[in-house]
Amino acid sequence: ASPADQLQNKNKVLNISHRGASGHAPEHTLLAYELGEKMKGDYIEVDLQMTKDGELIAMHDETLDRTTNGTGLVKDYTLAEVKQLDAGSWFNEKYPELAKEEYVGLQVPTLEEVIETFGKGNRYYIETKSPEVYPGMEEKLLEVLKKYGLSGKKAASGKVLIQSFSSDSLKIVHELDPQIPLVQLLWYDHAAGITDAELNSYKEYSIGVGMNFDMLDKAYVQKVRQHGLEIHPYTVNEKDDMHRLIDWGVTGLFTNFPDRLQEVLKER
Ligand code: G3P
Numbered sequence: 001a002s003p004a005d006q007l008q009n010k011n012k013v014l015n016i017s018h019r020g021a022s023g024h025a026p027e028h029t030l031l032a033y034e035l036g037e038k039m040k041g042d043y044i045e046v047d048l049q050m051t052k053d054g055e056l057i058a059m060h061d062e063t064l065d066r067t068t069n070g071t072g073l074v075k076d077y078t079l080a081e082v083k084q085l086d087a088g089s090w091f092n093e094k095y096p097e098l099a100k101e102e103y104v105g106l107q108v109p110t111l112e113e114v115i116e117t118f119g120k121g122n123r124y125y126i127e128t129k130s131p132e133v134y135p136g137m138e139e140k141l142l143e144v145l146k147k148y149g150l151s152g153k154k155a156a157s158g159k160v161l162i163q164s165f166s167s168d169s170l171k172i173v174h175e176l177d178p179q180i181p182l183v184q185l186l187w188y189d190h191a192a193g194i195t196d197a198e199l200n201s202y203k204e205y206s207i208g209v210g211m212n213f214d215m216l217d218k219a220y221v222q223k224v225r226q227h228g229l230e231i232h233p234y235t236v237n238e239k240d241d242m243h244r245l246i247d248w249g250v251t252g253l254f255t256n257f258p259d260r261l262q263e264v265l266k267e268r
């Protein structure tokens, strides 16, 4: 199948709920993911870290400090210890205007809990974070996907995408299961440019690329598309940026506000 055919709907701009609907609720909690689903996100984005006892959890940072009441590195704590933490109160403190009592005491979910809660029918866009800190995390991830029937044909149909800034991590996944569609993440601190050689090398293992949106231009987006690759910029929260990027031809957007992207897609 062509790269585009591997995705769930090749004619649609994918609405990717970044860390869940994290503009409305504390990121990487089941409530944020649920809200993403309600707001018509096509994919739940899950960043992965790994505990001391080898459990994959949904968390963006390598440390617990920002999004829980704990402190220190995730890799120094067991899952049982991480489960004691409050992953919601920080949001109420940081965003009093969005605070809700129900966020107090929310737990950090494991990847398995996320899949058990949202089911095989859902779509997951999973990032291996800091893979150099967590040797074996790719194997663990694929074990979980297999356990829940999300590898094999399900993966090939785009139910699961795996993304990483680490090409080494993506290549490990590709070696273990070449059917899972992969997305290479990139980051630019100046006007983005991409060579044919770079695109050809990403194409060897991935179906697309994702990068910070603010350094892009139309020529970049079109070059990626001409190479037959998907392009999913992050993290796009304002409607005028969404419209512009869609005009340029992006095939998906990571957003903290899947409700806004849904409105934009309906307006067009
Ligand atoms: O995965 C896309 C985007 O989320 C990458 O940046 O730091 O939010 O994981 P980050």
Ligand code: CA
Pocket (backbone or CB within 6 Å): 045, 046, 047, 127
């Ligand atoms: Ca991410």
